[in-house]
Amino acid sequence: MNKDNKKCVDVDISAHMGECENRAATPITTPIGVRLINVPVVLAERTISTNLVANIKFPEPVLEIKDIKKQVKIVQCKLLLPGVPAGDAAAAFAARGISLFLKGFVRKNIQYASPSPNSSEHCVSSEIRSLTADVPFECVTRLDADDFLTPPQLPFNNTRSEFDFFRARDLGHGHPEKDKLLGSDLSQFHQVSTQFYNQFPYCELVSSNIIEWDEAIDRKPLPGNAPFEEGMFHNIVEKMFLEFTVKVLQTQQVAVTATTLPPM
Template sequence: MTNDHKGKRGCVSVNKSASRNECVNVPTPGLLPSANLPVTLADITITDHLVADIHFPDPVLEIKDIKKRVKIVQCRLLLGPTSDPDTGIPLFIKGFIRKNIQYATPCPHAKSDCVSSEMRSLTVDVPFECVTVVTDFLTDPILPTSNTREEFDFFRAQSLGHGYPEKDQMLSSDLSQFHQVSTQFYNQIPFCELVSSSIVQWDEAVDRYPLPNNGPFEEGTFHNIVEKTFLQFRVRVYQNQQIALNGNG
């Protein structure tokens, strides 16, 4: 079968594949009854500190409530063939704190005795990113096995052509041929689970001004706040591993 299309030859031309009854299988030696299960590598609590400048599209009289949710978009144990769990393995964390800020914005024409306001909300994502080194493993991770690739050549004697004695030859390998043995291993990559999170935050207005039009003297509005956040969250790191089953299953 070829990849010819409308008379044009494709990039690759292949023969018809072997039928299924020509495939041969042999069992992998030395294996015991087992199950491929997620094993807990580590259960850790991570701490980070954030400072964010948040701008409101409307003048803010006061903040009524802030609903928060931690979102982890990447949690990757940087495991390599030479990693050593005893000396620690880096864990890369990247995510956001989703904040829905409910606030009151004053209506126009505030008077001296009262202030009418409307309720609005602003949703923002405050990003964070950090690397922590995991040293306390409940179960050691299975390190990835490296792929291998080896090339080899065959000797070939070729005529030197016009201008050289007929008995002389060029002794080398054949540049028109390429030979290689390669092996690929499809290792199990560790993955994470977010268990819980805790957030302590301070929000401070940095541009608060009194209300215009003779509003109450203690009232004012602002557009910008600086938010300082102390973030803690707990994650579990897993890896699928082959677990041997005993005689009782």
Template sequence: MSNKKHHYHDCVDLNKSASIEQCMNEETDTPVTPEGTRLVRIPVNLGDFNVTTHMVANIEFPYPVSEIKDIKKRVVILQCRLMTRTSASPDDQFSSGPFPLFIKGYVRKNIQYASPCYNEAGECVSSEMKSLTVKVPFECMTSVNLDSPAQLPVTNTRSEFDFFRAQDLGKGFPEKDKFLSSDISQFHQSSTANYNPLPYCELLRHEILEWDEATDRHSHHYGYSHSPVAEGHFHHIVEKMMVTFTVSVLQEQQVRITALP
């Protein structure tokens, strides 16, 4: 058996030619623009929406925490997708919904806290400033009605067709009999693809209401283990957040505007 390996530089063998064919063109069925107007392609605001989601998270600190000093927060949207239906006919090109809006992201939190440092006598408590950065994820879906209709996507088409062939059956069959069918060694197809404008989102603002509560606080002085006057520390908090953010849904569309003189 030969171990010789065959190297193929080209997957498809093409008939190459030095000639350049002239392409033909014709105008599309775009409506005629009246005099004094122009047809432009610009982002169209489909609507602004205030979306509210609720989250509960357990956060563990790597060092003991005597108290939280500050929390800086930022909403990050990873996915904002408006799911529209497809166009059913040439007269059904725009729709205002309702459509589902899928949103996925997280709240980035930088927690600045004081971590206690004890002296030998245990009378005074010094602290070191530390910080912990966490990401609290969220994912939700909300149904929206658009202020301005969205352009619906046009579906692709794909149709197969065959040619009739009469072939000899070969030995063992009468000569007058033929194989009447199409040829399975051939494939014929007509297809169209539409490149539809995809709606997208922009994040405008956010508002966060949060409660952070320690669940394992311990006192430094055993005689005052249940007294609020005793200094203490904890490692875990339960966080409850109500996050409201405003997103703007847009889509590039062809709009007719009045031309400047």
């Protein structure tokens, strides 16, 4: 062995690369009967549509746009749930319309050709470059009661209640000895407070669809001895129709019936 090599196994070369065997294993399951499980529940799956307009400026002159890659990113998806009285299970699942607030952006990577100065009347030399820009959007949409596949569990309101104790005190000098000051003690404060740690809904992005239209607003002919139909620009106006599908979920307790597994 080379004394300079302190590793007893060369991890860059596998010691064994053969076929592995497998066999059925018997899973351990909960006993038969009704069980409560805490799982994500799909509240709604909705397709949202909106329109975007943006002005994009390029750092170099653009001969033509070669390709645009787009990705929709959601940074906020919040279902604005109203609170209900504490412990009212019927009101917690009452069907009602709720607003869904959405915020995000479209990440655009624009690949374009930038003209080089050594163009001739027959040829235009160019360099391929790219520009990445984020086009933001923000909107709110209303989900009616019928739009929910499963009603959301509304949060229980926290409660705070004060209480006092009766106290009788002497009135002091100038008052009959048998008279007393009857009331509560202002030097003491008593309260019962209850907090509920409710489950907040969250979203998953399922799919997106974008229809866009880009137009140069400052295109002019190439300078010098270049073909007459060629031009360059620095600014474009972009109009997009954005459509994406989100899945709204919430962790809830669900009653399920546990059964036996079929024979393996």
